[in-house]
Amino acid sequence: MYKAKAYSATSATSPLASSTIARRDPTENDVHIEILYCGICHSDLHQARNEWSGVMPTVYPFVPGHEIVGRVAKVGSAVTKFKPGDLGAVGCMVDSDRTCPECRAGLEQFCPNVTLTYNFPDKHLGGVTYGGYSDSIVVDQRFVLRVPSNLNLAGAAPLLCAGITTYSPMRHWGVTRGKKVGVVGLGGLGHMAVKIAHALAAHVVVFTTSPHKKEDARRLGADEVVISRNADEMQKHAGSFDFILDAVSADHDINAYINLLHRDGNLTLVGAPEKPHAVSAFGLIMGRRSLSGSMIGGIAETQEMLDFCGKHNLTADVEVIPMQKVNEAFERLLKSDVKYRFSIDMASLKSE
Numbered sequence: 001m002y003k004a005k006a007y008s009a010t011s012a013t014s015p016l017a018s019s020t021i022a023r024r025d026p027t028e029n030d031v032h033i034e035i036l037y038c039g040i041c042h043s044d045l046h047q048a049r050n051e052w053s054g055v056m057p058t059v060y061p062f063v064p065g066h067e068i069v070g071r072v073a074k075v076g077s078a079v080t081k082f083k084p085g086d087l088g089a090v091g092c093m094v095d096s097d098r099t100c101p102e103c104r105a106g107l108e109q110f111c112p113n114v115t116l117t118y119n120f121p122d123k124h125l126g127g128v129t130y131g132g133y134s135d136s137i138v139v140d141q142r143f144v145l146r147v148p149s150n151l152n153l154a155g156a157a158p159l160l161c162a163g164i165t166t167y168s169p170m171r172h173w174g175v176t177r178g179k180k181v182g183v184v185g186l187g188g189l190g191h192m193a194v195k196i197a198h199a200l201a202a203h204v205v206v207f208t209t210s211p212h213k214k215e216d217a218r219r220l221g222a223d224e225v226v227i228s229r230n231a232d233e234m235q236k237h238a239g240s241f242d243f244i245l246d247a248v249s250a251d252h253d254i255n256a257y258i259n260l261l262h263r264d265g266n267l268t269l270v271g272a273p274e275k276p277h278a279v280s281a282f283g284l285i286m287g288r289r290s291l292s293g294s295m296i297g298g299i300a301e302t303q304e305m306l307d308f309c310g311k312h313n314l315t316a317d318v319e320v321i322p323m324q325k326v327n328e329a330f331e332r333l334l335k336s337d338v339k340y341r342f343s344i345d346m347a348s349l350k351s352e
């Protein structure tokens with residue numbers, strides 16, 4: 001065991017503050033990564049403030065961060081996938097049982113025994129896992145991803161959650177050339193969804209509540225932009241979408257989007273607001289439309305997404321911040337005041 005530097009919250013209402021946490025020494029299959037960048041996902045904020053208390057209550061102290069890119073410093077004796085000096089990346093999961101039907105299908109995120117990167121029982125040290133707002137992390141090689149060498153590292157970190165969470169449902173629901181695809185909410189997930197859907201050659205329509213994001217949406221790859229609070233603009237797209245991805249972090253009316261789907265169209269929720277949605281049965285009945293959810297993606301698919309982003313040179317648009325600005329960044333995230341992901345430069349932890 002060794003002590004790592006980290007930023008942690010001690011309660012749902014306390015700010016993140018400098019602390020030290022215990023990490024295990026690498027066992028034979030482990031990779032020890034010195035973290036270079038960690039993205040700030042809205043899930044970090046939901047979890048830090050215990051907004052998901054009904055589903056996954058937060059255990060304090062809590063260390064967020066599941067968009068991790070770093071440099072491999074040490075590897076265990078059985079590690080074949082990485083050597084010291086390589087880049088390594090870690091997303092939302094650090095382990096699973098590897099034997100259940102979900103794991104065998106490459107869908108480790110649905111494994112009943114999955115270990116998420118933070119706030120999940122730590123099989124090695126007891127207590128809970130601690131995320132990437134830290135100078136280092138130790139993870140089994142099977143859950144460490146390769147980062148294409150052409151990608152900017154600060155911008156690549158958010159691919160580990162925002163990238164895979166948007167890539168996976170688009171692949172699952174058959175987003176391909178010419179499909180009409182909606183993206184609701186131009187935040188961290190939403191802006192990656194736009195880039196990926198554009199790279200898949202879909203016709204991309206962004207729904208935003210923020211008129212000032214219109215120009216950016218087009219620059220990021222949107223073919224059309226709709227201000228979602230304008231009922232006339234919404235109505236023009238009624239019954240026309242093959243697929244809509246909803247990446248909104250707060251309470252909003254999803255029926256408005258169900259009505260925009262074509263026959264057999266699908267609305268997938270990836271945004272996870274605190275309160276449940278109200279759904280009108282009629283919107284789904286009329287047109288045999290479907291409503292579903294999606295959670296990150298499996299390890300093999302995460303690697304596929306990283307390689308896809310490498311090929312298309314896709315990274316998140318990031319504002320790089322020092323760790324000391326993390327509480328300010330959380331407040332700005334709540335106001336949708338970031339273009340379009342914060343990425344923490346972990347070199348800033350050295351001064352703590």
Ligand SMILES: NC(=O)c1ccc[n+]([C@@H]2O[C@H](COP(=O)([O-])OP(=O)(O)OC[C@H]3O[C@@H](n4cnc5c(N)ncnc54)[C@H](OP(=O)(O)O)[C@@H]3O)[C@@H](O)[C@H]2O)c1
Nearest residue numbers: 042043185186187188189208209210249250271272295296
């Ligand atoms: N399913 C999964 O596996 C998974 C993975 C990661 C994250 N998530 C969840 O996905 C959600 C989005 O995460 P993120 O990191 O992308 O968050 P984010 O950067 O804060 O983006 C959320 C966006 O939602 C829109 N929005 C915010 N408040 C709104 C409101 N009151 N009404 C309508 N739209 C509103 C804003 O877009 P506009 O300004 O364009 O309207 C905002 O930029 C979070 O709930 C997060 O926990 C789920």
Ligand SMILES: [Zn+2]
Nearest residue numbers: 041043161162
């Ligand atoms: Zn996330």
Ligand SMILES: [Zn+2]
Nearest residue numbers: 098100103111
């Ligand atoms: Zn499993």
